[in-house]
Amino acid sequence: MRSRFVQGRGVGIGLPAMLVTRRELWEQLVYDVTGGLAIAACVGSLLLIVAHLRHFSNPRQQKLIVRLLLMVPIYAIDSFFSLRWREVTCGSRVAPFSR
């Protein structure tokens, strides 16, 4: 089971992954919940960013606001990736730069 997982099979989000990899249920649940939250956060803040960019009446302020809003997708995506592919980011099994 471990070796299959390390090979990186499975999509990560959604039920189809359960058919491909044999993970424990709670692990899959963690991936699904985290991925869902991350996607929702990204979509929400991207909509707000587009709204700001459409009504760009005060560039000096709104430029900075958009940059601050970009933080949410960056953090959400990074956290989800490092949770989902944790053996890579943790460096416990696969050290970075090993290839």
Next chain:
Amino acid sequence: MWFPGCPVFALTIAQVAPYLNVARDAYEGYALWCFFALLLAYVEGESGDCGLLLARKPPVRHPLPLCFLPPVQAGPVFVLWTKRVVLQFAIIKPLVAVLSLVLQPLGLLGEQNFSPTRAYLYFTIITNVSVFFALWFLVLFYLAARDELKRFSPVGKFLAIKSILFFTFWQQMLISVLNHYEVLTGIGAWTQREFSVGLQDFAICVEMFLLSIVHIFVFEFQSYVQPVSAVLDTRFVAWQMFRPVVRNFAATVSQRDVLSQAREVLRRDASMTARKQQDALLSGSEDDGDGKQT
């Protein structure tokens, strides 16, 4: 690329993942600078210089834990030093992130391990001190410019940004302390280390979701909406709506304003200029004050 079991995707992630973490850490410092620049933009409004605006104010007293320090006179010198201190954090934070990335494969980092022979302890101390100074100066700036900032409700924005920065920061500290005393253990196929890092990632994902909701109210766009001046051509409507978005996004991504501000702040004679400005202003305003009092 998303095809199950496709080696390309796993390999891409494996190559990108360490850099993503660095990018996140670097963005933290950048975001703090952007927040401060936003406060400056609010204070200055359409025109005017922040330092000159604040120089007429009474001196700012330090808040509670450091209230024994002498009060600070807000003015050009104070604003310049606030800029420098916040910029200092925006430089040190990515620097530490890049250094950790370099030191980790060499085995010198010792992440989440407060051993004096590993770099993680010193990086933690440096980041702590840097964060402390940046935040302290931001608070002083807020106290000085409180009246100007009042109508922009800066506290909500401050918390919206601060909660990202400092939740993640203190979470990391808490988890590494728990790890140090071996409170956390591995679960199932997860090692202790994976579990502690995963816990933090999970917490960040939940917080980002909540923050994306909070941001809709804190950084609302409704106040920037202006009545439509030009009626859209009936052809290519989607393109006409889409084009300004792309153009404005390009303007946002361009870092020219940040770089020019940083260059201005770090110039050697910036301090001298600010001092001169402040002296001229203070001698002028003292006369005014005397005139009003008598």
